[in-house]
Amino acid sequence: MSEAKRNIPPRYRGPFSHIFSGRAHTVVLRSLYALKTSAWYIVLSGFFEPLFYLLAFGLGVGKLIDGVTGPAGQPIAYAAFIAPALLATSAMNGAFYDSTWNVYFKMRFARLYEGMLATSLGPMDVALGEIVYALLRGLVYSTGFLIVMYAMGLVLSPWGFLAVPAALVIAFGFSACGMAVTSYLKNFQEMDWLNFVMLPMFLFSATLYPITVYPPAIQLLVKALPLWHGVELIRHLTIGPPGMAVLGHLAYYAVMIAVGLTFTTRRLTKLFMS
Amino acid sequence: MNNNDEIMIRAEALTKKYGEFTAVDGINFSVKKGESFGLLGPNGAGKSTTMRMIAAVSKRSGGELTILGKDPDRDGPDIRAHLGVVPQTDNLDTEIKVKDNLYVYGRYFGLPGKFLREKSRDLLEFAQLTEKADAKVDTLSGGMKRRLTIARALINEPDILLLDEPTTGLDPQARHILWDRLFRLKEEGVTQVITTHYMDEAEQLCDRLIVIDQGKIMAEGSPAELIQRYSSREVAELRFGSDRNATAADKLADLGDRMEILPDRILIYADNGEAVLEAVASRGFKPLTSLVRRSSLEDVFLRLTGRSLVE
Numbered sequence: 001m002s003e004a005k006r007n008i009p010p011r012y013r014g015p016f017s018h019i020f021s022g023r024a025h026t027v028v029l030r031s032l033y034a035l036k037t038s039a040w041y042i043v044l045s046g047f048f049e050p051l052f053y054l055l056a057f058g059l060g061v062g063k064l065i066d067g068v069t070g071p072a073g074q075p076i077a078y079a080a081f082i083a084p085a086l087l088a089t090s091a092m093n094g095a096f097y098d099s100t101w102n103v104y105f106k107m108r109f110a111r112l113y114e115g116m117l118a119t120s121l122g123p124m125d126v127a128l129g130e131i132v133y134a135l136l137r138g139l140v141y142s143t144g145f146l147i148v149m150y151a152m153g154l155v156l157s158p159w160g161f162l163a164v165p166a167a168l169v170i171a172f173g174f175s176a177c178g179m180a181v182t183s184y185l186k187n188f189q190e191m192d193w194l195n196f197v198m199l200p201m202f203l204f205s206a207t208l209y210p211i212t213v214y215p216p217a218i219q220l221l222v223k224a225l226p227l228w229h230g231v232e233l234i235r236h237l238t239i240g241p242p243g244m245a246v247l248g249h250l251a252y253y254a255v256m257i258a259v260g261l262t263f264t265t266r267r268l269t270k271l272f273m274s
Numbered sequence: 275m276n277n278n279d280e281i282m283i284r285a286e287a288l289t290k291k292y293g294e295f296t297a298v299d300g301i302n303f304s305v306k307k308g309e310s311f312g313l314l315g316p317n318g319a320g321k322s323t324t325m326r327m328i329a330a331v332s333k334r335s336g337g338e339l340t341i342l343g344k345d346p347d348r349d350g351p352d353i354r355a356h357l358g359v360v361p362q363t364d365n366l367d368t369e370i371k372v373k374d375n376l377y378v379y380g381r382y383f384g385l386p387g388k389f390l391r392e393k394s395r396d397l398l399e400f401a402q403l404t405e406k407a408d409a410k411v412d413t414l415s416g417g418m419k420r421r422l423t424i425a426r427a428l429i430n431e432p433d434i435l436l437l438d439e440p441t442t443g444l445d446p447q448a449r450h451i452l453w454d455r456l457f458r459l460k461e462e463g464v465t466q467v468i469t470t471h472y473m474d475e476a477e478q479l480c481d482r483l484i485v486i487d488q489g490k491i492m493a494e495g496s497p498a499e500l501i502q503r504y505s506s507r508e509v510a511e512l513r514f515g516s517d518r519n520a521t522a523a524d525k526l527a528d529l530g531d532r533m534e535i536l537p538d539r540i541l542i543y544a545d546n547g548e549a550v551l552e553a554v555a556s557r558g559f560k561p562l563t564s565l566v567r568r569s570s571l572e573d574v575f576l577r578l579t580g581r582s583l584v585e
Contacts, residue, residue, distance in 0.1 A: 009384050011351065021351045026381040033378055034369035111365035117331055119382040120355035273331050
């Protein structure tokens, strides 16, 4: 009977060790097992959605548009202008969907987290594990999308390959915040409000046209939105040239990640461990 | 370590408040190694709240609680590493297979994959679910899910197994299978803490128990001790029909040691129940039905609180 215990590897002992045991990867593993039983076409849909947008708007609507310029004022094709925005949006949507609807279901109906937290996992393991899994999915989608962009000749900068890690940063920010918000929601009606926020954010964050079409006051408002920072971040990388602004956008996401993780962990602790 | 008097759980003045409401009101108890310890009480008595505090997932509001020598406020993950938890409502992972429920759960504890594959096989056998290894959880019956939950709770070879209402909602046959499994674990020396509102379950499974009502401990002892202390050896149950029970009770009040008048029947406590029935007949009373049975924990609870366990 005692053989098992001898084999338990020592757990993490640093700061936060009362809510974190250093085993977030086992929560990721669980999601991979769940993926085996889920419908593959639902998983794939996350890849095709931005691709359809790119074809319809980039190639279709793009035929009617010229005079588009990149961050340094260089003339570029309309498709090359919106492709990075679509990459940022798909990173946002994938991460946000996973961390809101899926997390809500697991939290309220499947009682999954209750089971996890009865083990030596802490709430921070659960939060991190769920977010990292959402990022893995995001990694697959954004890599696929970037390959399509390369194939269509829409990556104009040698720094374009960095769009994948950048998309992961965007996804991390949105899933950390998404999970935090979800943990406060009490029913599906409230969940619907999230869509009400996300769709306008996609349409108005200077995704399909440059921010200069807005009057200065509105421009400030748009620049406060998280998606705008994601769109600009990736545009700098795929169109170029990447300037110091990239650091500013990254800092915005660093704050989102920190705030989201803090509230998620705090809330999971309150919901399941108080 | 193998000293049988080793204390696994110690609670002193343990209290849990939710706002103004006191769910657990300063209770004291301790659980020894290898013991099956029961918390018996009606719904809402504070059993599950106590259980959650022992499981190190609910913070106490006051008092002291030591589990495996550690304080759950500080060492939650370390304590939980050595607990097996069977919650009141099944929370199996319905998105993964039956056998993966055991394997993945073991990974949460940081156990290595090679050990877990072997261990899950053994536990599926123990839970009589070997043939369901590749099935989806949703296809299992209530009893099977319960057994899988218990198997899952054993994956880390816990020092203490916590069972919250283990057989609530199961049919009699499924209950007996489950009791048999729990009894085997007890024989293997696994310490168990069981909450229940079924007195037959408490009598079957518990070496020692506390009777809880409204967050307070009403009595403590082995089932036999409690029955001896708070009840008579036998009980005569008489039914005269609901409108006639009270009048009959008036005239029979001197029989036996004690009498309880319930809405549907009269209970007369005595060492010899048959003698009570004879005395009732000799006074010219003809109950619609009558029976003599041994005292149970239900009678203890009735004596202590004036109420039935299951309402």
